[in-house]
Amino acid sequence: MKNQEAGQPSVAIRKNAEFFAGNDWYKANQSRLQIYQLIAEAAAQEVKAAKSVLDIGNGGIFAFPIAHIPHVEAIDLFVDESFSARYPEVHWRKMNVLDLDDRGRFDTMVMINRLHHVTGRNVAQCYENLSRVFEVSFRALQPEGKLVVIESTVPDWFLAIYKLIFPILLKLWPLSHPATFQYDYLDIHRAADAVGFQDGATTWIPKIGSIMTLGLELSSWLTPIRVGKFVYKKPAMLTRSAKS
């Protein structure tokens, strides 16, 4: 699967920005639906002692409290003026995570429901993107820093079928919601491990109530999705070097 560069097609970038920018339905459901309340609690636990945080794929929503954190930055494919009006203390950058070039800057980095949005133009490029996200995150963290990934995952049987139909789906995609590619949680662990992260402590978010998927609100039991929190540690002394 290593035959191409990481990259996100322009149509995926445009659809993400168009769908999530100013999406009041998405924002309101984040605070209304129980599963997102649990995600917010899970994220809040991880930033309690943070001093410098980067939230990747923020979308104008901090799922966790930030008032106590001395330095907060956020990136997304789009940054609306309303973000800095609502969060004037946050440093905002409009950029693709695949281009993140920060080095040793944060003690905590957070990605919530973001990995499955960094799609490539085929399955192999989705996996390249997954690897790239972990490489740039590893580099951007301080030694002993942590990467908190809260992500919806799918079981391997579902992923095997999805991989077969993904190229067709990309060609025919009819929804305003961008196409997504969700991983088996072991894919995520492997990508983290490959760049030198340790631990990967996993907590599953209880599957309760409804979940948003592809722009729809569905009973979470109608989907094979399982949302996990995966916490990866950057070692104090590098035992393996990041790829770039």
Ligand SMILES: C[S@@+](CC[C@H](N)C(=O)[O-])C[C@H]1O[C@@H](n2cnc3c(N)ncnc32)[C@H](O)[C@@H]1O
């Ligand atoms: C499902 S939303 C999650 C927003 C927020 N993190 C939350 O907790 O609700 C996914 C976000 O990832 C952003 N995104 C997708 N691809 C990205 C990329 N390559 N770089 C940075 N952000 C990206 C989208 O624009 C969108 O705001």
